[in-house]
Amino acid sequence: MRRLAPPAALCAAAVAYVCAAWLVAPGFFDGFAPPAPYHWVTPPSDLRNSNQPPTSGQGTIAVQDGVSQAGHVFTTDQQAAVTFPSQSFAAPPNGASVALEIKAVTSFPDLVGILPAGNVYLVSASARLISPIVVTLRYGSQQQRPPSQIFAADSPTSAWKSLSSISSPVPYTVAASTQALGYFVVGYPRAPASTAAPAASGGAGAAGPPVLVLVAGAAAVLVLLAGIPLMAARRRSAVAAGATERPEQVPARERPEQVPVQNRGGARRRGGQRRRR
């Protein structure tokens, strides 16, 4: 650090950050709590003893002036959620509210061509869906990379189809927009035996090293440009304060006074150090 100029250090730190964040999907996040263990309907063999059953979620969607209101319904273990804008459901003619339920199920259409990464959830409502809603599912297992797709089936006899996933702000979840209620599961398309496991859309495999280099370069330039005015001001302050005698050549603990260059007043600290002496 002594010989490393601040602009160079800033660029190096930005590049290091981008590389480190690139290793994990979706990138750096400052989550509030670690993910709780996934609650499986049918747990993997190694989790059979500790597994807890998944919970369901119910919600009531208010209807005002013939329009169903926006809202959010999720299972109490927060493994599945449905988010809907207003006018998503056909309002009942009598003005009654709409009931919506999410529950993990054991009976569902055969998962042909799908490698599930979580439970199959059935989303049902007391009114017809008339515009798209968003289904968000947490996944419990990862193969080589996090799953990136939600599959849906309208009824117990219909075939599964892949939904277009959208960004989910919650780690370990995948979200997708759907125009029909029914069965939903997060997972991977089952690859042929000779094919490697699918890469997540947000994984490093989806955007290789050239993109990483561009992103790292952009980060370095951005942080450098933003820091130049403050670094220049700091340097000018140091010169004006007569702090140009290269204090960094003296080990920190031997310096008589380490007043930050911007702290030209510094009476409080100097007073404190006098006391210690």
Next chain:
Amino acid sequence: MQRLDLASLPERLAPGSRAAVLALLALGLEWTRTLAARQPELAIPALVGGGAALSLLGLGFTLQELGLSRSRLAFRLLGGIALGAVLLLPTAVRRSPVPMLPVPFAAAAVAVSVGEEIAFRGALFAAIERWLGPAPAVLGSSLVFAAGHVLSHPPEFLVAVAATGTLLAVWRWACGDLVAPIVAHCLADLAL
């Protein structure tokens, strides 16, 4: 008998002891708020209370020592937006834009972000810098920051957390500024 002046207490400690005490307090507060937030009904109070408690670690330091000078505030705020963009860049490039947190969590995220910056890049950085110099301050505050997230993050994310701490700490050293790290941390937490 001399009155106990809590505000001046940190200054009475030797620099090394002061840094060690601050590191332990910051770690303790981070871990406590994380464990408390595991109870769903305590999630938001724990985040807000934890953020406020972390902010208290800045007591005994001047605003300049914490990097919170108001001079060139516009540049500091712009720097914060740029740093925030850098923090979000890896995610934004690989995924479509993400929605913001719900309002109660957004307020809690801001409280935690401000508290963490004052504790780690403000007080702890200043204490280590006074004791050992800037390089150990960058390294030490980043390592303690990563350690503070051991309970709240999966292990594979800790390298990214440490790298985040390093980037923000280098900014703190290079620009003498904590406003930008606070703004950037808030933006990143709100969006992710």
